[in-house]
Amino acid sequence: MEIIDKFVLAVEKASNIIISTHSFPDADGIGSQISLCLALRKLGKNSFCSNDEDLLERYKYLDPMNTVFSVDTLHTEFSGKPDLVIVVDTNTIERTGKKFKAYYEQFNCDILFIDHHPCAQETQDDHCIDTKASATGQLVGELITGIGLEFDEYMALPLYTAILIDTSSFRYPTVTAATHEMIARLMATGIQPPRAYNGIYGTKKIEHMHLLGKVLSSADSNSNEEVAWMVLSQAELKHFDIDIEDTHGFINHLLILDNVKVACMFRDDGNQVKISFRSSGEYDVGTIAISLGGGGHSHSAATLINKTENYSREDIITDVVQKIEELLA
Ligand SMILES: [Mn+2]
Numbered sequence: 001m002e003i004i005d006k007f008v009l010a011v012e013k014a015s016n017i018i019i020s021t022h023s024f025p026d027a028d029g030i031g032s033q034i035s036l037c038l039a040l041r042k043l044g045k046n047s048f049c050s051n052d053e054d055l056l057e058r059y060k061y062l063d064p065m066n067t068v069f070s071v072d073t074l075h076t077e078f079s080g081k082p083d084l085v086i087v088v089d090t091n092t093i094e095r096t097g098k099k100f101k102a103y104y105e106q107f108n109c110d111i112l113f114i115d116h117h118p119c120a121q122e123t124q125d126d127h128c129i130d131t132k133a134s135a136t137g138q139l140v141g142e143l144i145t146g147i148g149l150e151f152d153e154y155m156a157l158p159l160y161t162a163i164l165i166d167t168s169s170f171r172y173p174t175v176t177a178a179t180h181e182m183i184a185r186l187m188a189t190g191i192q193p194p195r196a197y198n199g200i201y202g203t204k205k206i207e208h209m210h211l212l213g214k215v216l217s218s219a220d221s222n223s224n225e226e227v228a229w230m231v232l233s234q235a236e237l238k239h240f241d242i243d244i245e246d247t248h249g250f251i252n253h254l255l256i257l258d259n260v261k262v263a264c265m266f267r268d269d270g271n272q273v274k275i276s277f278r279s280s281g282e283y284d285v286g287t288i289a290i291s292l293g294g295g296g297h298s299h300s301a302a303t304l305i306n307k308t309e310n311y312s313r314e315d316i317i318t319d320v321v322q323k324i325e326e327l328l329a
Contacts, residue, residue, distance in 0.1 A: 003128045003139075004146040010112040011040065011147075014084035017047045018074075020104075022090035023097030024245070025051060027200055029089035030059050030068070031162030032114070032140040035155040036088065037067040039144045050074045052097030056245070061199050062158045071099040085111045089136040091119040091129065114139060118286070118295065134174040137162025141182045156186040161196045168252055169197075172299040173281055204246065211240040215250050221257070227324050228254045229264040229317065248276075255280050262288065262324050268313050275320060276302045288324055 001009075011017070019037050021029030033049045040047040049068040069077060085104050087093065091113045093101050104111065113123065116133040123129060133139040137159045144151065151159070163183060167175050187193075214236060221228040232247060247267075254263035261283045267274040275292070277285035277300070284298040294303025305316050 003130060004143060006126075007112070007114070007128050007143045008147060010084055010086075010110060011043070011045070014082075014110065015046055016078070016080050016082045017045050017084045017086060018078070018082040018103075019047065019049045019086045019088065020051055020096045020100050021049075021088050022095045023052045023100075025089070026245075026248075027059065027062070027158075027165040028135050028137055028162040030055065031062060031158035031160075031165075032088040032136045033086075034063050034065075034067050034158040035137070035144065035162075036086065036114075036140050038065060038152075038155045039147075039149050042149055043147070046078070046080075048074060048078045050100060050103065052099045058200075058203055062161060065154055071103050074103075081107050082109050085109060086114060087111065088114045088140065089117075091115045091117060091123050091127065114143065117297070132174065134172065134176065134179045135163040135166030137166065138179055138182050141186065142178075145185065151186060151189050153189040153191050156189040156191045157196060160186045160191055160193075161200055164196055165200060168249070168300075171252075171255075174297070174299060201249075207240045208242060208246060211236060211242050211247070212250060214240075215247075216253060219254065221260075222321055222325060225257055225259040226261045226328060227264070227321055228257050228260045228262075229266060229321065230254060231266045231268065231313070231317070233268040234270050251276050251278050254278070261328060264320065264324070266313065266317055266320075268307070271307055273305050273307055273313055273316050274302065275305065275316075276300075283328065288327055291327070292320065292323065 017040055019033045021033050037047045037049050050071055052071060054070045055063060055068045087096055093104055113127040115129050116131055116136050116139055118131050119129060130139050141159050215230050215232050218231040251263050251265040254260055255278060260280050262285055263278040265276040277288055279285045279299045286296050286298045286301045289296050289301030289303045292303040296302055
């Protein structure tokens with residue numbers, strides 16, 4: 001069945017629809033859920049968004065109609081039983097977080113995932129999954145226009161932001177003509193790129209620059225500079241009082257290196273090292289992440305490796321870089 005047909009089938013028979021996304025949501029998850037919620041309201045649905053936590057202050061400009069509530073405060077606006085739960089930008093109920101999972105399990109109503117991350121064939125068959133979509137926001141935009149709705153600026157700004165963020169400003173190979181066609185439709189509502197860009201990226205304080213300087217000066221590479229990496233520690237985050245969310249873009253600085261094929265960020269959380277991977281375009285970093293126990297897209301992926309007394313951050317860096325060199329060779 002076509003993705004749009006699965007969407008229509010699920011939505012048609014539902015009156016009360018709650019939309020969630022993954023815990024610690026990014027702008028793709030948040031933007032997609034807000035826009036979808038407003039679209040469903042235009043169809044006459046009683047629709048709200050609910051996540052484990054309240055929206056972070058910095059995302060509130062995306063939600064002037066106040067569609068998003070934490071699981072704890074949802075009852076102030078919606079106390080009934082949902083007929084349908086839609087989860088965007090992930091494809092398991094576990095990833096919505098403990099509170100939303102418990103909320104969903106009270107009702108065990110229909111559930112529909114709308115996502116672009118790789119997942120089991122069975123999930124792809126039953127849900128609205130397009131692993132080629134540059135962002136869940138693009139997929140949601142296609143579903144909204146697919147059911148015959150027009151965008152307004154309240155729907156367009158969150159979706160534009162979702163696509164902007166998830167493509168790191170349109171730099172990944174997942175960006176296609178269809179992505180830019182969607183962007184054109186969103187811009188036709190009158191939204192301005194600087195509003196979206198500055199709302200997300202232009203919100204930092206000077207400490208952010210100092211931490212970025214520190215992380216940039218940790219940049220290192222193998223001898224042919226095809227693999228480059230940077231290191232960030234929990235202690236530095238604490239010292240500069242920076243939210244982890246604000247460091248996701250750091251790794252992209254490595255992609256300006258001439259020869260780089262794979263960029264890595266090693267984030268030392270004390271007991272674990274989180275390793276993010278970015279591809280400069282030709283190499284599939286999803287494969288690297290999977291071979292190290294993680295997962296993700298071909299251009300952006302991640303994994304976690306445990307640190308022990310006998311296995312330090314430096315050991316992890318050495319082993320991971322060696323593994324990547326083997327895979328590249
Ligand atoms: Mn996404």
